[in-house]
Amino acid sequence: MTAPTTDTGLLRPHAEQAYAAELAALAAADDRPRPPSWELSPWAVVTYLLGGVLPDGTAIIPKYIGPRRLLEVAVSTLATDRALLLLGVPGTAKTWVSEHLAAAVSGNSTLLVQGTSGTAEEAIRYGWNYARLLAEGPSEAALVPSPVMTAMRTGKIARIEELTRIPSDVQDALITVLSEKTLPVPELGSEVQAAKGFTVIATANDRDRGVNDLSSALRRRFNTVVLPLPAGEDEEVAIVTRRVAELGAALELPPVPAAAEEIRRVVRVFRELRAGVTADGRTKLKSPSGTLSTAEAISVITNGIALSAHFGDGVLRASDIAGAVLGSVIKDPVADSVVWTEYLEAVVRERPEWADFYRACREVSG
Incomplete structure (x- = not known):
């Protein structure tokens, strides 16, 4: 039996907190090419997820048990300009894999949109501090960035949980973000352009009923990796x-x-x-x-x-x-x-x- 490598004193630490020692050891040992803004190389990210032993003897605990090729495809997707959709039945570790991928690639797994039937477009685009908006009018100071906007500005990974639970018209707010890598802010006559390293990891449950299917336009913006139930x-x-x-x-x-x-x-x-x-x-x-x-x-x-x-x-x-x-x-x-x-x-x-x-x-x- 294994446990997180760092005792944070928190009930549910984020992956980058719980496994900070492993991530630091991987970064120190990692001499392979890293895509722009990545904390680790693709090889090191897969090693972090699947486990292994580094040259200095540091043991990396497996975070996911499953086909290696699936994770290699997922990590390779993140190294391109495509977003990643993790699809599977409940309990196949979609959220777990999403969090650890974001932690290993960006060092930050907290830029998260939790999809529900009540998720509004502001959760994907941006909102406003209405007190400042009424007092000052539209301004950068009054704008409240979404996790997606923050990820675009900083070149990080944004996570969207339960994408198909989000209303279809809200889902489609992602199309411009994923295709053009820009987020227009017409109220300010400006836009946010994504820094290198930005991408989106979304999860979806393929057993739910009454959810909102992705439009063909949005689905084309994702590479889909299906996470299976344990084989044996x-x-x-x-x-x-x-x-x-x-x-x-x-x-x-x-x-x-x-x-x-x-x-x-x-x-x-x-x-x-x-x-x-x-x-x-x-x-x-x-x-x-x-x-x-x-x-x-x-x-x-x-x-x-x-x-x-x-x-x-x-x-x-x-x-x-x-x-x-x-x-x-x-x-x-x-x-x-x-x-x-x-x-x-x-x-x-x-x-x-x-x-x-x-x-x-x-x-x-x-």
């Missing part, structure tokens, strides 16, 4: 184990021994219900309405550790995770309850080594 059980277990350790350290949870067995069990449950078939391929299953993502598995285990540490005997047991597993699976009280009951009786009950998990789940299921 061992890979997903490794991801959950690493992130649980990081969260436990940040939250200062008491150490809980022997968590590996329960981590693997939660991952197995989630993967089987996601796939609609047991791991051995013998039993077909109904899938619940939720995504049962890796991120949810991390949350289940972290909650179980807190429960065990504060209200149990300090050992993570089936009874500590059963309630959180139930809450993750049953999003629709009617349909998902049927799915879960069938899974318990047809799969969990038939595994003698899962007898404790079966009893705990039946108890919390009522």
